[in-house]
Amino acid sequence: MVKLEVKVSFSYGEKEVLKNVFFSTKRGKLLAIVGPNGAGKSTLLKCLVGILKPQGYAKLDGIDLLSLKPKERAYYISYVPQTSYPEFAFTVEEFVELGTYATGGSVEDALKRVGMGDRSHELVTKLSGGEYQLILIARALAQGSEVMLLDEPTSHLDLNHALQVMNLLKELKEEKIVIAVMHDLNLALNYADNLLILNNGKVHWMGSPSELIPETLEEVYHVKARIKDVEGLRLVTAF
């Protein structure tokens, strides 16, 4: 069984942002990290992928990813950042090829899986925000790593493409460990196997969507919340 066990703390200068964040996940389970703005979700992913240097460990079947050099770590872990505007006028193909640097995965397969197989010669600077988000996912896919981290992978996508990406993550979880930071609680509840609610730099709650109760959401988001099961879907409303 491929398993990731994480225990990290991190401060930006004096400001403690992650306070002994401890969780584990494994292949076959899609983990969604949710929580209020500023809770530390992006910081957590940046710590795991090596952009930031936390205290603690991230053990993949016993190998501490935090102790590896960047190129070694890229073999095990890929990262889809929050969308930013592309800085260089690469073609789609060239951009996705950057992901293959560590492991030599297939650009063509990665583009096909995000539904952008016929766009390989276009310039990334001419893509829409949503299309660029799909290309960022393709770049991480081309890396072929065991762990894939995604920071708000559906934030720029229309309903149809958001569901396409969530279905892709559902497929990918059988091949790798997938962890996605998400704001859309309805997508998280209906696609993830486990939710981790981060609040104020701490794990406030972790469990399966079926175990989540409205009171937990009320505690962290300071809203009134309802959770209803409708036609096989679990839906949150807040007011």
Ligand SMILES: Nc1ncnc2c1ncn2[C@@H]1O[C@H](COP(=O)(O)OP(=O)(O)OP(=O)(O)O)[C@@H](O)[C@H]1O
């Ligand atoms: N480079 C930085 N220097 C100092 N403080 C930072 C830096 N980046 C983030 N922070 C602070 O760390 C805290 C956590 O930020 P982070 O981006 O991880 O939150 P988040 O949960 O991803 O938020 P959001 O949902 O708004 O994206 C915030 O209070 C933020 O202001």
